[in-house]
Amino acid sequence: MKGFVSRQISKFAGSMIVTPLVALLLIFVVDFFTIPGFFDFRFASGQLYGSLIDILVHGSPTMILAMGMTLVIATGGIDLSVGAVMAISSSVMCIMINPSIIGLNLADPQFIINNPQYTWAPLFLVFTVPLVFAVICGLWNGMLVAYWHIQPMVATLILMIAGRGIAQLVTNAIQIIIFNDTVAYVGNGFILVPFAVFIVAGVFAVAWLLTRRTAIGLFIESVGINSRSSYYAGINEKRIKLVAYAFCGFCAGIAGLMVASNLRTSDANQIGLYTELDAILAVVIGGTLMSGGRFSLLASCIGALVLQTTITSMLSYGVPASAIIAVKALVVVVVLLLYAEQIRTYGRRILSKLSAQQPAAQESAQ
Amino acid sequence: MTSITAPSTWMAALTRKRKYLPIGSTAGLFLLTYLAGVFAFEAMRSGQVFFNLFNSAPFLICTVVGETFVVITGGIDLSVSGILALGTVISASLLQQGWSPWQAFPVVLAMGVVFGLAMGLFITYLKVQPFIATLAGMWLARGLCYVISDAEIRIHDHTYTTLNQTKILIPGLADPVAHTGPYITYLVAAALVIFIAGLFILHLTRFGRTAYAIGGGAGANEVSARLMGLPVNRTKVMAYVISGFCSALAGILYSIYVNSGNGKNGDGFELTTIAAVVIGGVALTGGEGYLAGSLIGVLMTSLIQSLIQYNGNLSSYWAYIFIGALMLLFIGIQSLVVAWNAEVIGRARSGGKLRKAPVVWYKRGFVRKAAIAFVVVVVGIGGFEYGLPAVFPSTTTVACTSQAMRPDQAKSYSTDGAVIVLERNGGTGCIEEIIAIYADGKVIADYGTGNSRNKTVNVQADKVSAELVKIDGYRWFTADFFDANPTRCAACYSYSLTVTYNGQTKTVLAVDGTTAVQAKYWNITGDLVALLPAGLE
Numbered sequence: 001m002k003g004f005v006s007r008q009i010s011k012f013a014g015s016m017i018v019t020p021l022v023a024l025l026l027i028f029v030v031d032f033f034t035i036p037g038f039f040d041f042r043f044a045s046g047q048l049y050g051s052l053i054d055i056l057v058h059g060s061p062t063m064i065l066a067m068g069m070t071l072v073i074a075t076g077g078i079d080l081s082v083g084a085v086m087a088i089s090s091s092v093m094c095i096m097i098n099p100s101i102i103g104l105n106l107a108d109p110q111f112i113i114n115n116p117q118y119t120w121a122p123l124f125l126v127f128t129v130p131l132v133f134a135v136i137c138g139l140w141n142g143m144l145v146a147y148w149h150i151q152p153m154v155a156t157l158i159l160m161i162a163g164r165g166i167a168q169l170v171t172n173a174i175q176i177i178i179f180n181d182t183v184a185y186v187g188n189g190f191i192l193v194p195f196a197v198f199i200v201a202g203v204f205a206v207a208w209l210l211t212r213r214t215a216i217g218l219f220i221e222s223v224g225i226n227s228r229s230s231y232y233a234g235i236n237e238k239r240i241k242l243v244a245y246a247f248c249g250f251c252a253g254i255a256g257l258m259v260a261s262n263l264r265t266s267d268a269n270q271i272g273l274y275t276e277l278d279a280i281l282a283v284v285i286g287g288t289l290m291s292g293g294r295f296s297l298l299a300s301c302i303g304a305l306v307l308q309t310t311i312t313s314m315l316s317y318g319v320p321a322s323a324i325i326a327v328k329a330l331v332v333v334v335v336l337l338l339y340a341e342q343i344r345t346y347g348r349r350i351l352s353k354l355s356a357q358q359p360a361a362q363e364s365a366q
Numbered sequence: 367m368t369s370i371t372a373p374s375t376w377m378a379a380l381t382r383k384r385k386y387l388p389i390g391s392t393a394g395l396f397l398l399t400y401l402a403g404v405f406a407f408e409a410m411r412s413g414q415v416f417f418n419l420f421n422s423a424p425f426l427i428c429t430v431v432g433e434t435f436v437v438i439t440g441g442i443d444l445s446v447s448g449i450l451a452l453g454t455v456i457s458a459s460l461l462q463q464g465w466s467p468w469q470a471f472p473v474v475l476a477m478g479v480v481f482g483l484a485m486g487l488f489i490t491y492l493k494v495q496p497f498i499a500t501l502a503g504m505w506l507a508r509g510l511c512y513v514i515s516d517a518e519i520r521i522h523d524h525t526y527t528t529l530n531q532t533k534i535l536i537p538g539l540a541d542p543v544a545h546t547g548p549y550i551t552y553l554v555a556a557a558l559v560i561f562i563a564g565l566f567i568l569h570l571t572r573f574g575r576t577a578y579a580i581g582g583g584a585g586a587n588e589v590s591a592r593l594m595g596l597p598v599n600r601t602k603v604m605a606y607v608i609s610g611f612c613s614a615l616a617g618i619l620y621s622i623y624v625n626s627g628n629g630k631n632g633d634g635f636e637l638t639t640i641a642a643v644v645i646g647g648v649a650l651t652g653g654e655g656y657l658a659g660s661l662i663g664v665l666m667t668s669l670i671q672s673l674i675q676y677n678g679n680l681s682s683y684w685a686y687i688f689i690g691a692l693m694l695l696f697i698g699i700q701s702l703v704v705a706w707n708a709e710v711i712g713r714a715r716s717g718g719k720l721r722k723a724p725v726v727w728y729k730r731g732f733v734r735k736a737a738i739a740f741v742v743v744v745v746g747i748g749g750f751e752y753g754l755p756a757v758f759p760s761t762t763t764v765a766c767t768s769q770a771m772r773p774d775q776a777k778s779y780s781t782d783g784a785v786i787v788l789e790r791n792g793g794t795g796c797i798e799e800i801i802a803i804y805a806d807g808k809v810i811a812d813y814g815t816g817n818s819r820n821k822t823v824n825v826q827a828d829k830v831s832a833e834l835v836k837i838d839g840y841r842w843f844t845a846d847f848f849d850a851n852p853t854r855c856a857a858c859y860s861y862s863l864t865v866t867y868n869g870q871t872k873t874v875l876a877v878d879g880t881t882a883v884q885a886k887y888w889n890i891t892g893d894l895v896a897l898l899p900a901g902l903e
Contacts (some may be wrong), residue, residue: 078497136742143739153442153497154650154697161637162690168683268683273634277501290495322516322629326509332502340492 016287016296019338020303023285027309035316047190051312057262059308060196061086061255065279066286066300067207068251071244073283076224076292077145077152079245082279084163085137085252086272089130090260091167094176096121096129097183116181123182131253137163138249142242160276167268178264187262196258200301203254207247207297217295220244224292281328282307285335307331384706388647388699389659395692396666403669407676413539413548419668422844424553425450425616425623425632426664429639430646431564432612434660435605437643438568440581440588440652441496443606445485446613447635448507449478451628453617455511458519458627467525475614481507482610486603500606504636511629518628521621529553529622553619560612561661567608568657576601581652625839642667644693649700666692675848682850771862772814776800779810780864780871785834788894789862801898803830809898823899833897834867840886842872849875850883861891 031038041050065082072079097119119126137159144155178184189195211217222230223237230237252272259271285303288295307328314327337343403410420427429446436443453474460470481503488499533549541547568574579591580598592598621627640650646663648655670688674680776789784802791798800812807827813819841847842865864873876883 140739140742148701150697150701151651154644157637157640157644157650158690158693158697161641161693162687165683165686165690168681169687173681173683277505280498280501284498290498320512320516322512323509325505326513329502329504329506329509332498332505336488336492336494336498336502340494342492 016299020286020299024306031313055308055312056197057194059304060200061258062278062304063200063301064203064251064255066282066304067297068248069279069283070295070300072248074220074224074295075241075244079248080156080276081159082252083272083276084160085134086256087167087268089134089253089256090266090271091170091268092130092133094266096126119180134249134253135246138246142245146238146241176266187258387703389656392647392659392662396662403673417548417550419665420554423668424557425619427557428612428616430642430660430664432609433639433643434657436609437648438581439577439602439605443609444500444636445503446639447632448504449613450617450632451511452507453614454621454631455514455627457621458521478610478614482607486606490599490602518626521625526622564657641689785866787864791860843870847874
């Protein structure tokens with residue numbers, strides 16, 4: 001029994017989630033001593049309120065994006081287009097609710113405003129069609145990267161630039177306001193904790209089952225480490241990449257729906273702006289190497305929480321919201337320094353020097 | 367190694383000159399597009415239109431020069447927009463504190479150099495991915511903008527006005543006596559000086575040759591360059607320093623162009639810059655491409671925007687889609703050249719015999735795949751716009767079918783001497799109004815012939831003239847203002863604003879509730895509402 005526990009502990013200590021978890025706990029400890037009431041919960045009308053809940057709400061789109069991005073980065077790629085795909089999916093969703101701007105004669109505005117049940121297309125299509133479009137976007141990226149051998153950064157840059165144009169094309173550059181209550185519930189609803197948390201849990205469950213209960217996860221890591229030898233080992237490396245990018249598009253679609261629902265509007269210029277960078281940063285904090293290979297979905301989620309917790313604490317300290325982006329930059333710098341090979345080697349050298357001195361000191365004492 | 371025996375066909379000649387294919391196709395496509403525009407739009411036939419491609423983007427030329435250096439060494443620089451914004455904010459805030467522009471400019475340039483140096487050192491010595499390091503640089507720079515000032519800082523400086531408005535006439539094309547004809551601005555001249563300096567450094571110095579040697583080959587070339595004893599680290603750091611310098615200079619030019627410093631300036635500018643570099647035929651893998659190509663890339667992006675403005679029916683977002691499509695095209699051409707290189711080298715190694723060509727995108731059913739992709743996109747968009755309405759027919763009707771615009775009526779006010787004519791149409795109240803403001807302060811509100819709400823009132827004449835100066839200050843008569851009138855939503859308004867000032871008259875259409883319209887348009891309509899007496903909004 002003792003052996004089992006110590007084995008589990010050493011397994012945990014060697015896993016990827018340790019570093020981001022320690023970082024998260026460190027931030028929590030600092031917050032505990034410096035921000036009064038950071039861990040307070042209030043319970044009102046069946047909902048929990050508090051800073052931790054805020055972190056979960058605002059961090060959930062990044063967590064979902066980070067999961068998709070983890071798989072793409074694990075194959076040795078990168079997806080810069082997730083922000084644009086978010087904009088596309090939110091535009092498609094809004095136009096499914098209220099397509100009056102594409103030349104249809106629809107209900108008068110007052111009717112739509114006063115009728116929170118109104119959607120133009122059936123509700124299940126309102127949610128599924130945007131996701132289909134998001135997956136098509138992901139497949140497009142995957143096709144360019146896997147089958148046309150275009151560098152991932154360049155291939156996804158195309159959709160990153162064109163995607164916002166496409167998103168505006170869908171709604172004719174008009175911001176459609178969401179009056180439907182069911183749609184608004186996705187981003188604003190509560191079942192004790194925010195509904196967004198359940199979506200994150202659902203996506204995580206799907207991604208975990210897909211990668212850890214089938215061989216796909218192993219294949220993704222193998223392709224990321226060496227795509228040529230994976231090919232010789234009989235893995236269809238192109239299809240694996242395609243799956244990874246499609247899943248990333250799917251995640252971006254869900255994140256887009258959540259953000260649009262939270263804001264109650266489709267704003268193709270603002271939704272998902274710079275979120276691709278947040279997602280990549282979350283993955284980097286989670287410890288997945290940008291060169292591909294070993295990955296951990298949970299570590300990336302915790303990475304997203306580290307990012308969001310830093311931002312929330314900075315806002316609590318009174319840093320203006322517009323200057324938060326500088327804080328993010330400092331987080332990047334710290335993470336880069338922690339993970340940089342040079343610094344790690346230097347640290348290791350100091351450690352080994354210390355451990356070499358210790359026995360020497362003991363010997364001299366004897 | 368046997369030399370390649372050239373077959374006597376044009377194909378062989380093309381093969382020998384294949385490195386010029388990307389820049390050649392950029393230039394060719396630019397010429398074709400320009401000619402097509404000249405044929406389609408009469409307004410494009412003046413020479414000034416060509417020079418306006420430069421005049422509308424001097425800062426883009428600057429950033430593209432720096433970005434080209436970085437991309438050629440195999441890196442990427444996302445920080446250009448952040449450093450640009452920080453440059454505008456620093457110069458504006460220094461001017462606000464009473465510095466002279468010539469004192470402020472060196473500070474801004476030094477800031478750019480420091481940023482570039484820091485990012486270069488991170489990338490070179492800590493082996494950080496360029497993408498991540500420059501991303502941190504962009505965020506830091508943008509964050510610092512808001513630390514310096516949360517709000518926009520307007521610049522009121524004589525030197526700025528002079529630099530912004532003085533025209534440099536093109537010798538041979540313009541009339542120097544009457545001071546008319548094609549011109550460029552000082553900003554463009556400064557950008558072109560940087561461009562020429564960049565040409566010299568990249569193509570005629572050791573540093574430039576080293577930059578080419580480092581890039582490309584998926585990192586292998588960098589190793590070779592190191593083994594050859596080239597100063598790889600120094601060159602890479604220098605490339606980022608140059609890019610930081612160019613971005614800071616672009617920030618100065620931008621602050622002169624818009625007469626303000628703002629942390630929101632140049633949002634998404636790094637993408638435009640990278641797109642222009644790619645369209646210009648520079649390979650993002652590094653080691654291939656020409657600075658001149660990047661300049662054509664800038665002209666191409668400007669041209670796309672001009673064409674969309676001249677067309678008038680397309681919204682500004684089409685520019686993104688066209689630029690994305692062009693990028694795809696040129697990335698395709700780049701990979702064609704790479705595959706071609708591999709084939710030629712393979713042939714040379716096997717003693718003139720053609721070895722099995724590597725897997726390239728243009729073989730293996732490329733046409734079929736491209737066709738499938740095209741069909742997916744067309745069916746996706748088309749199905750959305752036209753298919754779904756057929757499947758789910760609409761059941762209700764629009765409450766407000768507003769009257770059509772009355773452009774003739776508005777124009778008659780304008781020819782009658784009204785300096786500002788604002789026409790507004792639609793909305794929840796289904797209105798159709800024309801408000802004509804005369805230079806002497808007379809205001810006519812016209813809601814249609816015989817409408818009981820029609821009336822004539824007076825405002826102060828000096829307020830009208832002040833408003834006209836303000837509108838001109840927003841650069842109303844430049845390409846900054848263009849028609850953006852997509853189909854409006856049911857509760858939205860359509861606008862048509864005609865301004866006459868200093869012998870120039872220009873009408874710009876707009877629709878509210880959309881992001882396609884320039885933000886400055888709403889500043890003007892807001893000013894006009896404030897100008898009018900109560901009961902006339």
